[in-house]
Amino acid sequence: MALVVQKFGGTSMGSAERIRNAAARALATHKEGHRVVVIVSAMAGETDRLLRLAKELAAVPSAREMDALAATGEQVSSALMAIAIQAQGGRSRSFLGHQMKILTDNAFTKARIKAIDATRVTQAVDEGEIAVVAGFQGVDEEGSITTLGRGGSDTSAVAIAAALGADVCEIFTDVEGVYTTDPNVCPSAKKIDRISYEEMLELASLGAKVLQIRSVEMAMKYGVPVHVRSSFSAAAGTLVTHEGDLEQVVVTGVAYDKGEARVLFVGVRDQPGVVADIFTALAEEQVSVDMIIQNVSVEGRAQGDTVQRTDVTFTVAKTDLARVKDSIAEVGRRTGALDVRYDDDIVKVSVVGLGMRSHAGVAAKMFRILAQHAINIQAISTSEIKVSCLISSEHCELAVRALHDGFELGGPVVAEPAGR
């Protein structure tokens, strides 16, 4: 008799019909003899509606009140889910953040979980009830309602699974699982049956949007097996777990991210501390930086210039570029860069795989594949288990398909998964 945590996201809660469907999933698991705890998100669209109302009233509404407002979305979902389970013959009760209780710090709108009291929910499931817990929300020391910020319900689910010592945390979503790459770009993309936390982290942060990074980090920290699966199908999805369980493959998936713009600081003085100055200054200007690449320095770049100079490339979110351009230029001037150049017509393509650690040549193979398709690499960045290249955005789909084929990730070409 396992303890199973099941999380249903906004699209799984999008209508009475879908809520009934989710309730049936929970009941089926319960009837198999398992203890079941359900975590729910707000109905799709609900939270946005509330936040729009607040924005009508104030340009910058108080974070504490925004959380009290936003948390109602999950409160509605948890009550409706409990009602749907009861209507199908189950016993069920809803628990809010302050009832369970999920203690967080008081960083409203982006609170972090400090402790979870599992007593009442454990008691409920031990008595045969299906406990339904409102995701995304908690409560601070003073009893004020907090929310966990982006991806909060995934994080709630994993944290609660950890607190309860659950055997698995099932994340129900509108796709069949995690894919070797985006099936919309590459029809031969295959569902991955098992993937390690580390690979999932790289895939999540590199643009595969199935699981929020924060929840994967938490799952890794507490060793919670996460099963990403479809709300609309009974098929097994992708199990995210420790690498030890995995068949060793060299490359697990190909990810891409169209959301970044490239910034190039040309001719930065190559002295100790200058690069630190740059990124400290950017942080002070609230510029959030992703990839950072520094090339080796070249002497005497300009005529009569005797200092060692180097080029520094970094990426920022495309949506932030206009807002932070002035700040970036100012930092460039302050740190003595010869020029600052921008390019938002780029894409980051990455191959990810634990196997890279022991298999040489993955990066070389990636570069060769791109070269064979006449795709120019603008910048390269690597970690232990991923290689990322910035390329022109027009080559994105071509590069993804070429790498997916080149690393032999594909299965037979199948229909698109349900819900995409």
Added chain:
Amino acid sequence: MALVVQKFGGTSMGSAERIRNAAARALATHKEGHRVVVIVSAMAGETDRLLRLAKELAAVPSAREMDALAATGEQVSSALMAIAIQAQGGRSRSFLGHQMKILTDNAFTKARIKAIDATRVTQAVDEGEIAVVAGFQGVDEEGSITTLGRGGSDTSAVAIAAALGADVCEIFTDVEGVYTTDPNVCPSAKKIDRISYEEMLELASLGAKVLQIRSVEMAMKYGVPVHVRSSFSAAAGTLVTHEGDLEQVVVTGVAYDKGEARVLFVGVRDQPGVVADIFTALAEEQVSVDMIIQNVSVEGRAQGDTVQRTDVTFTVAKTDLARVKDSIAEVGRRTGALDVRYDDDIVKVSVVGLGMRSHAGVAAKMFRILAQHAINIQAISTSEIKVSCLISSEHCELAVRALHDGFELGGPVVAEPAGR
């Protein structure tokens, strides 16, 4: 520096514009140097939308979950109100039932308040904040969310005013106050400046819908002065308070209620216990009865019938009549009534006034006025401070106007009050 509780109902919270307006009222009171606690209802229509969703999922949803669901309406309102107050330069914080905390029994959907902890809200207002409390909701001993049922936000407001020792509880509504009768029926209806709790109770239960009975009962019990006034005007409304403050008038107002149907049990055996049997049986059949009239008994009603028999008239809600007709007929048979007759084409017209206690002849004057207009009285019921007559519904408006004029309640005919 008074402590003022201000309650804004669903129509006062109906849009961003109206919320801003309500926030401005609270701020204006605060700027006059008063400490202010605001109680809010859900935005008009919001709660119904949520309850419809639940009904889609289950014919009889669990009361506990319905309360968790319904309470989100006031949670949204309280956060939005705090945001609106902040946007206009005030300091404000929202408090939910479990935060304040408003302890109730666990009779979900119709909970009764057991205790209110005023500490946190008192502290907030003492520090210069405007505290915004979600109306209608509380929390039981176990921390489950409860709601107070119909008119719950008025009841919250008065109860919180009592707990805080507030100087006045202002109920903002879409009318100017309590009127001597319905201005739609009688254009000369005058706003009442002061009215006693007892009169307000009779008016409220007799069909004047401005204040919920329960909140008036609570105000009377704890001696909370209640000021019913318009959200859309700065004019003073009606102060509901102890009779001692009042100028003594004989009749305060004329009320009517079109919502009842008359049931007549003909020829009930006039023995001790029979009437008790009837109403016990009706209660067991969940038939909710309002007015009860028993005439003196008449001997030998039918041929050869030697038992003393009497007629019993009572009224039930018109909306319930179809549902409970079979139950009523069954009770009639069981208790040996000769016949059961129904009439839903009736209206109850009442005159109310504390002065009746010391002024004889009010009932006689009422009957004479009705007779002068050829209006037939079907049944009469009186209390210390009211006289009610059942008449044919076609005469309703005529009777109200005649009584209003006859008791000289009218002022000059004025335009209808704002918001009607």
